[in-house]
Amino acid sequence: MRFLRWIVPAALLGLVGCNWFDADGISQSKPNAENVLASDDLGRFANDYFWEQFHAGNYDLVDSVLYYLTASYTDNPNNLETVTHLGFAHVWKLAERARLDEIPPTIIDHATLNLKYYSESYDMNPRDPRVLGFLADAQMTLGSINDDGRLQRQGWFDGQQSIRQWxxxxxxxxxxxxxxxxxxxxxxxxxxxxxxxxxxxxxxxxxxxxxxxxxxxxxxxxxxxxxxxxxxxxxxxxxxxxxxxxxxxxxxxxxxxxxxxxxxxxxxxxxxxxxxxxxxxxxxxxxxxxxxxxxxxxxxxxxxxxxxxxxxxxxxxxxxxxxxxxxxxxxxxxTAYEDFNPLDYFxxxxxxxxx
Structure with a gap:
């Protein structure tokens, strides 16, 4: 059996936690956004890697982008940057599916996960009208796939709200x-x-x-x-x-x-x-x-x-x-952005x- 080799220092993957169930937090909702930009080694690597591949147009590496972002999310599901970029990465996989030689039926799973992560991002930070617009798109898209008129209407109304805000x-x-x-x-x-x-x-x-x-x-x-x-x-x-x-x-x-x-x-x-x-x-x-x-x-x-x-x-x-x-x-x-610092820009x- 061939195992896919991910190009990343093994120490980073060792940072992923294994505490999947926390009984003390079972009644708590997802907290508001804090530590917006990832600062831990795995989180910073995963989010920088997203931008590197997205800007390169490397659609064939979207799965590796999702791998690292999900690993970071597993370690810290409350980092706003990681959660939001997971939404971006899943919609990228779905949106540019025409790059594939054959589009598998499972491509629609990315619509479901796109909605999941944009929903979490907006719950954590409802002050971001960008994400409300992205969430509206996710609702309309998944609603269309699932023939769910209610979800499509929710997307339309959330989209109208996002337009009013920005x-x-x-x-x-x-x-x-x-x-x-x-x-x-x-x-x-x-x-x-x-x-x-x-x-x-x-x-x-x-x-x-x-x-x-x-x-x-x-x-x-x-x-x-x-x-x-x-x-x-x-x-x-x-x-x-x-x-x-x-x-x-x-x-x-x-x-x-x-x-x-x-x-x-x-x-x-x-x-x-x-x-x-x-x-x-x-x-x-x-x-x-x-x-x-x-x-x-x-x-x-x-x-x-x-x-x-x-x-x-x-x-x-x-x-x-x-x-x-x-x-x-x-x-x-x-060349134009050679000396650009994206974190300062954010x-x-x-x-x-x-x-």
Whole structure:
């Protein structure tokens, strides 16, 4: 029998506790967030390893990411960073399943675990509207898989609450999932409108829907003092190509709605983004520009469960790069962030909204 060898100092795995049942704590609920960023050796390794592989787009290593994060969770189930990243890692495994040669039925287990960890994260820290948005997505996704209308409705209402708390972030978070809805559904049409509303908030005025140009708004980044808008509206270490991915998805949604000429306008704007030259997915954009009118019908076709289609024939949400398009680092990104300290960034930008 072959045993998988995990590349990690054995001493770290020795830190995982074996006290699975604590009778004294049987009546206690999960505590509020404390020690937000993992500081023990195993926890720090596991969370850093998550970012290393996520930024590299190493989908083939998601299982090892889950292994270390789960080992850290077993040792300390009350660390907010670890719990939240477990939610991220499970949704990554599910979202980019089109990378697999064959999608196994067991892939849906990641939807269940995604909901579990986002629920725990939000219970520990209900002040984080990001996680409420992610939780809403998890509820709608699992509700759809399980044909559970009540869970889907709960996700919709939690999504609305998350949008009220942080619209420029969660219009996209919730709208991205709704981009998979049929183009005739009101919720899909609402999500298209949310993409425009996000731009209105980010650029502090109602943008021109007919002749939108990102160029005049790009200088706003250097002038921005609101951390929430900096995080949601621009590129960052967490998502070095947030803007490129946002506009590509927005273009897809407009094309699917039938407004392919406006979608083409949005696609073309991506090339003005300063970080575009180091974006790994320029070819995906070019294919969409070349096939915008043809893609109206392609994007409207239902993707069957377990079906894998070419990335150029499906909405971004259903591609093999549904996460990587915003989060994957190129060589140029590694150079740009060479001296960057992510832990300092998490604290300075109040990533978990704890103050």
């Amino acid at each position: 619209p420029e972030f969660n219009y996209f978070t919730v709208g991205y999932v709704l981009s998979a809805q049929p183009h005739t559904e009101k919720r899909f049409q609402d999500a298209v409108d949310w993409m425009w509303k996000t731009l209105d908030i980010c650029y502090c005025e109602q943008v021109d829907r007919d002749n939108f140009d990102i160029g005049p708004y790009l200088p706003l980044e250097a002038q921005e003092t609101d951390n929430r808008r900096l995080r949601a509206c621009w590129n960052s270490w967490i998502a070095p190509h947030n803007l490129e991915g946002y506009y590509l998805n927005m273009g897809d949604m407009l094309v699917k709605s039938g407004d392919w000429e406006r979608g083409l306008m949005i696609y073309e704007l991506v090339k003005q983004i300063p970080e575009y030259e180091r974006w790994p997915y320029q070819e995906l954009l070019e294919q969409r520009i070349a096939n915008a009118q043809t893609n109206v019908e392609r994007f409207r076709q239902e993707v069957e469960r377990g079906q894998v289609l070419d990335d150029n024939q499906v909405m971004l949400f259903n591609t093999s790069v549904a996460c990587a398009v915003c989060h994957e680092f190129s060589e140029g990104d590694h 604290r300075e930008m109040n990533i978990y909204n704890l103050r």
